[in-house]
Amino acid sequence: MIQLQKVTFAYPSQIQQPVLRRLSLNLRMDICTGLTGSNGAGKTTLGLLMMGLLQPVDGQVLINGKSISDIPLHQIGRQIGYLFQNPRQQLFADTVLDELLFPFILQQTDSAEIRKRADKLLTLFQLARRKNENPLRLSTGEQKRLALAALMMNEPDFLILDEPTNSLDLASRRVLGDLMTERIRMQKGLLLISHDQPFVSQYCQSVLFLDDKKIQEVACAT
Amino acid sequence: MNIRVSELRFTFPGMQTSLLSDVNFTWHQGQAVVLQGKNGAGKSTLAKIICRALPEAYESGTSGQLHLNLDRTSPVLFDQRTAGKHSGTAKTSENPWMNLLMTERREIAQYISALFPDPDLQILTPDTESELAFGLEHQGIAVQRMNALINEIMHELSLESLRFRNPRLCSGGEKQLILFAAFLLMKRPFLILDEALAMIDNNRIDKVKRMILRHKQASTAILLIDHQGRFDDLADDIWHLESGHLNHYGASR
Ligand SMILES: Nc1ncnc2c1ncn2[C@@H]1O[C@H](COP(=O)(O)OP(=O)(O)OP(=O)(O)O)[C@@H](O)[C@H]1O
Numbered sequence: 001m002i003q004l005q006k007v008t009f010a011y012p013s014q015i016q017q018p019v020l021r022r023l024s025l026n027l028r029m030d031i032c033t034g035l036t037g038s039n040g041a042g043k044t045t046l047g048l049l050m051m052g053l054l055q056p057v058d059g060q061v062l063i064n065g066k067s068i069s070d071i072p073l074h075q076i077g078r079q080i081g082y083l084f085q086n087p088r089q090q091l092f093a094d095t096v097l098d099e100l101l102f103p104f105i106l107q108q109t110d111s112a113e114i115r116k117r118a119d120k121l122l123t124l125f126q127l128a129r130r131k132n133e134n135p136l137r138l139s140t141g142e143q144k145r146l147a148l149a150a151l152m153m154n155e156p157d158f159l160i161l162d163e164p165t166n167s168l169d170l171a172s173r174r175v176l177g178d179l180m181t182e183r184i185r186m187q188k189g190l191l192l193i194s195h196d197q198p199f200v201s202q203y204c205q206s207v208l209f210l211d212d213k214k215i216q217e218v219a220c221a222t
Numbered sequence: 223m224n225i226r227v228s229e230l231r232f233t234f235p236g237m238q239t240s241l242l243s244d245v246n247f248t249w250h251q252g253q254a255v256v257l258q259g260k261n262g263a264g265k266s267t268l269a270k271i272i273c274r275a276l277p278e279a280y281e282s283g284t285s286g287q288l289h290l291n292l293d294r295t296s297p298v299l300f301d302q303r304t305a306g307k308h309s310g311t312a313k314t315s316e317n318p319w320m321n322l323l324m325t326e327r328r329e330i331a332q333y334i335s336a337l338f339p340d341p342d343l344q345i346l347t348p349d350t351e352s353e354l355a356f357g358l359e360h361q362g363i364a365v366q367r368m369n370a371l372i373n374e375i376m377h378e379l380s381l382e383s384l385r386f387r388n389p390r391l392c393s394g395g396e397k398q399l400i401l402f403a404a405f406l407l408m409k410r411p412f413l414i415l416d417e418a419l420a421m422i423d424n425n426r427i428d429k430v431k432r433m434i435l436r437h438k439q440a441s442t443a444i445l446l447i448d449h450q451g452r453f454d455d456l457a458d459d460i461w462h463l464e465s466g467h468l469n470h471y472g473a474s475r
């Protein structure tokens with residue numbers, strides 16, 4: 001479970017105007033929770049706090065009861081996968097295949113099994129034929145699919161996806177939706193930050209609405 | 223005014239198959255078009271070729287013609303076939319075709335503006351107010367009038383609180399709203415919105431759509447690319463790009 005306890009957060013350049021004020025929230029890790037709200041409400045900020053990529057000004061974030069400030073970042077990264085709103089922010093490698101492999105090559109944990117996993121994910125996200133291309137030359141939707149595939153390499157326990165359906169075509173949306181459903185079946189949940197109402201209501205078991213620095217549960221899909 | 227593209231064929235250097243083959247269309251002022259197609263179908267590539275933002279289109283894998291017809295004056299003609307002959311690399315400005323690209327881009331930029339999916343690549347100034355003013359410069363508008371226009375559009379899109387903020391430090395949707403406002407203020411006769419509104423929230427999207435419609439009625443030509451289908455009801459025509467071909471459909475309305 002991810003818990004926010006009376007979290008207040010302000011960006012350094014806007015220290016007088018907190019984005020979140022004394023926000024408390026319990027997030028189950030075995031279901032798909034949707035998070036919506038207007039532009040600038042603080043959804044991305046909330047996601048970054050849950051990853052330990054931003055630190056609260058006040059209050060705390062707990063992962064399975066443990067304060068996030070006591071967990072090393074790389075350990076959080078192994079447990080929780082994060083898809084950035086802009087996929088370009090998380091593409092580094094020279095080829096599509098390396099994008100999936102390079103963390104493993106770096107840690108010298110590359111193996112036949114890892115390569116098999118990479119092949120499977122590239123096929124799933126319809127990128128198998130592109131594996132030797134430079135990620136920066138892919139279309140925006142393809143970059144998003146690549147970022148998603150790279151994220152799944154770690155087999156994370158929990159996912160935070162920031163607007164994953166933007167620039168995805170119908171077929172890719174379905175691939176993502178199926179993958180989410182399969183994860184829920186395995187009790188590996190996710191937080192879906194999105195304005196895409198049809199997608200949110202189709203795949204989320206619980207939906208949160210963030211506005212005016214407050215959060216409330218708005219709807220539960222069947 | 224219209225833009226006419228005929229027999230456009232484009233292949234990325236080093237690729238076996240052409241991405242666009244035999245694309246034909248006329249896009250005229252006051253016409254709103256929604257351009258559809260799967261991921262990787264070539265929508266953004268086509269958009270970039272239209273506004274001369276794709277250097278690769280000047281290499282030999284390209285053929286076809288792109289006419290920009292201005293009313294009452296002789297047509298400005300960009301002939302891709304001439305461009306294709308200057309094969310070579312894009313390294314230096316001494317390259318004849320690189321000069322051609324720069325000249326054409328400058329020329330065409332007076333008529334077409336295009337917003338692409340990644341706002342970070344298009345934000346130019348350190349505060350929202352300047353970003354909007356940038357769109358108005360070179361139009362010879364008095365400062366007072368400029369301020370009035372900026373105030374008006376900020377109010378319409380509820381951007382007042384971002385006026386003195388750095389757009390780079392705003393949220394994804396806020397960035398797109400700021401750029402959208404700046405580009406509307408530019409008032410070019412042709413406007414391309416390539417997934418440029420994807421992060422805008424549901425409260426504001428209707429307002430954004432009304433503004434697009436208003437500009438269309440004031441005879442702006444609009445080209446929209448959006449996977450969520452949120453702009454289909456604004457379209458006079460739907461163009462669908464598939465296997466390099468552009469198919470035309472009437473509006474779904
Ligand atoms: N790096 C930053 N520095 C200063 N302010 C920021 C920064 N990033 C975001 N903000 C501001 O914090 C607020 C919340 O931003 P956040 O990105 O969390 O919003 P969001 O709900 O994800 O919006 P969107 O739907 O547009 O993605 C906004 O007012 C935004 O302008």
Ligand SMILES: [Mg+2]
Pocket residue numbers: 043044045085162393394395
């Ligand atoms: Mg966001």
